[in-house]
Amino acid sequence: MIPGRVLDVVGTLARLGLAAVWLVSGVLKAIDPDQTYIAVRAYDVLSPTAVEVVAALLPWAEIALGGLLLVGVGTRVVAALSAGLLLVFIAGVAQAWARGLSIDCGCFGGGGLVDPGETAYVQELLRDTGFLVLAVWLIVRPRALFALDSRLVDTGRT
Amino acid sequence: MGGASRNEKKRRQEAANQRLAAAGIRPPEKSSASRMPLIVVAVVLAVVVVVGLTVLISRSSGDVVPTYTASASGAVVTAGSGPVAIDVYEDYLCPACERFEQRYGDEITTALNDGQLTVRYHSIAILDERTDPPGYSTRAANAALCSVPAGVYPTYHKKLFDSQPAEGSAGLTDDELVAFGTELGAQGDFAECVRGGASAPAIAAETEAAVSDPALQTDGNFGTPTVAIDGTKIDLSNTSWLQDAIAGQ
Numbered sequence: 474m475i476p477g478r479v480l481d482v483v484g485t486l487a488r489l490g491l492a493a494v495w496l497v498s499g500v501l502k503a504i505d506p507d508q509t510y511i512a513v514r515a516y517d518v519l520s521p522t523a524v525e526v527v528a529a530l531l532p533w534a535e536i537a538l539g540g541l542l543l544v545g546v547g548t549r550v551v552a553a554l555s556a557g558l559l560l561v562f563i564a565g566v567a568q569a570w571a572r573g574l575s576i577d578c579g580c581f582g583g584g585g586l587v588d589p590g591e592t593a594y595v596q597e598l599l600r601d602t603g604f605l606v607l608a609v610w611l612i613v614r615p616r617a618l619f620a621l622d623s624r625l626v627d628t629g630r631t
Numbered sequence: 632m633g634g635a636s637r638n639e640k641k642r643r644q645e646a647a648n649q650r651l652a653a654a655g656i657r658p659p660e661k662s663s664a665s666r667m668p669l670i671v672v673a674v675v676l677a678v679v680v681v682v683g684l685t686v687l688i689s690r691s692s693g694d695v696v697p698t699y700t701a702s703a704s705g706a707v708v709t710a711g712s713g714p715v716a717i718d719v720y721e722d723y724l725c726p727a728c729e730r731f732e733q734r735y736g737d738e739i740t741t742a743l744n745d746g747q748l749t750v751r752y753h754s755i756a757i758l759d760e761r762t763d764p765p766g767y768s769t770r771a772a773n774a775a776l777c778s779v780p781a782g783v784y785p786t787y788h789k790k791l792f793d794s795q796p797a798e799g800s801a802g803l804t805d806d807e808l809v810a811f812g813t814e815l816g817a818q819g820d821f822a823e824c825v826r827g828g829a830s831a832p833a834i835a836a837e838t839e840a841a842v843s844d845p846a847l848q849t850d851g852n853f854g855t856p857t858v859a860i861d862g863t864k865i866d867l868s869n870t871s872w873l874q875d876a877i878a879g880q
Contacts, residue, residue: 507727507730507731507734508727510726510730511726511727511730514726514797515726515797515798517797517799525687526684526687529683529684529686529687530679530680530683530684533679533682533683534676534679534683536679537675537676537678537679540675541671541672541675546668546671546672547668547669547671547672548668550668550669550672551672554672554676574799575799585726585798586726586761586798586799621668622668625667625668625671
């Protein structure tokens with residue numbers, strides 16, 4: 474049996490790791506809104522208006538998820554939202570690959586059409602799957618160290 | 632869930648609580664404190680949506696009706712007659728050019744209408760390979776050059792960016808390019824001009840000249856959109872570039 478303390482440390486690393494992912498990817502998208510629009514448009518799924526809305530909201534949603542994970546508020550629900558968003562990303566990349574589009578995912582800034590030889594779908598999907606593992610850990614076991622959750626909810630533990 | 636099973640569940644819960652109480656354990660209350668994190672998450676996400684949509688709406692441009700005139704020479708369209716002149720290099724398939732038009736189109740049109748600005752639009756076709764079949768950039772640029780003698784360039788130019796096809800698609804057909812012009816009131820032999828593609832060599836030459844001009848490059852690469860003033864590329868990440876140019880800075 475692995476002691477709870479070790480699991481808490483793993484949970485903390487998962488929480489802070491996923492927080493870092495969202496904060497970095499969100500900030501990189503937020504500082505270049507035109508590039509973010511181009512990246513979202515390149516998936517060729519949404520109508521122009523929907524692309525505008527998604528490109529406008531996505532960077533800030535990512536930053537919000539990252540911030541909430543960083544301080545550890547509502548970790549389980551934020552991890553569930555993160556997993557949902559990651560599944561959407563994975564579906565987006567997979568459909569682009571399946572349809573033979575050659576795009577950069579724009580996961581961490583950049584994005585848009587690239588030359589057919591320059592796609593990196595396998596790496597992008599593996600990376601997103603790795604992030605998904607962090608999110609799933611936190612859904613299953615949100616307890617971690619240095620989390621505000623433990624202060625907001627009096628669990629009776631001391 | 633039926634009422635019976637709900638009552639059953641409630642009864643079991645109470646029985647469990649009684650057993651816990653008998654053992655001296657007090658179950659944690661589902662107080663407002665346990666909902667606190669959820670409330671914080673909901674509020675933060677709501678703020679993101681409101682702020683994001685507010686920024687989006689404030690940034691989206693209204694429709695300024697162009698009243699300036701345009702003339703063409705080779706593959707360069709000169710718009711307006713203001714004292715400040717800028718050179719704009721655009722490819723009709725380039726998504727960043729569509730963003731540029733979306734962001735600054737109204738501001739440029741207003742300055743042209745008010746006689747503050749002259750814009751030389753250079754027809755660039757660097758993305759011909761990005762449609763299937765290739766060649767949309769050149770066809771669209773040719774159609775835009777046709778719209779100058781047809782008297783509808785200002786609205787046609789905007790229309791081509793508003794209706795920009797996706798990279799990797801077939802692009803707009805010649806019929807669609809003609810229909811847009813007809814819709815906007817194109818005069819003369821616009822349809823023949825679009826289908827004839829007579830400006831293709833001039834567009835190729837203009838593209839070649841722009842691509843090989845070191846003054847228009849960043850890190851040795853030419854890209855669209857590029858804006859130059861007095862032959863020097865300007866930094867479009869400075870969002871007040873146009874006001875600065877008009878103010879003579």
